[in-house]
Amino acid sequence: MRKILIAGNWKMNRNVEESRSLAADIVAELGEIQSVDLLICPPYTSLDRVHGVIAGTSIQLGAQDMHWEKEGAYTGKVSAGMLQSVGVTSVILGHSEQRTYFHETDRTVNQKTVAALEAGLTPIVCVGETLEEREGGKMEGVIRTQVMEGLKGFSPSDLEKIVIAYEPVWAIGTGKTASPEQAQDVHAFIRGLLKELAGDVSDKIRILYGGSMKPDNAAGLLSKPDIDGGLIGGASLKAADFAGIARAAG
């Protein structure tokens, strides 16, 4: 059985004090919950403070990106080891905003995934098609390339440690959610790709849905057999909404 994972991606929102306060509200709402795994991914500047707030609870700390090198002359970047040193256990990689605005490619996603696994972090590898690609009949090709290139070269035992997030670009931050059936179709397709890469281990890999998941649509999405959790943007910035999604999952 794959345990549901509800992950909050705060993106470039909340300064240190605001992050402390949001994390404290989330702990008050969900600190005791055991039925689902919970992860929050604040901006880098808030990681250390938020780590202090969630210490001793079941809520885990994640980051939103990282560089693949361990250290060196890479102005503006942070490494997996640095993330680990502030208590991070998971890292989002290949988010569509990174792909669109910051030149992320399947190759850099692959390099980052290697580095994250080496450091003992759980990579959350994001894939998803644009509306144009979907309407042009290119969706499966796009997702196949993102999965196969992003995850190239990993053994089944490595793949077992990875989480995938399917985030249709047209649903991110738009209020348009994929229907549970639309999402399930793509999740099942991704599960098939994982089976090509990892055989039966594919049944153990969690595939999250992301894109305007809210308390009122979460239960429908999470009831589908291949939807194993959510990567939540906007609704993760309100403790009550994030908690509503986690409860819908539980």
Ligand code: PGA
């Ligand atoms: P959203 O973002 O929930 O605001 O659509 C999801 C994401 O980008 O991870």
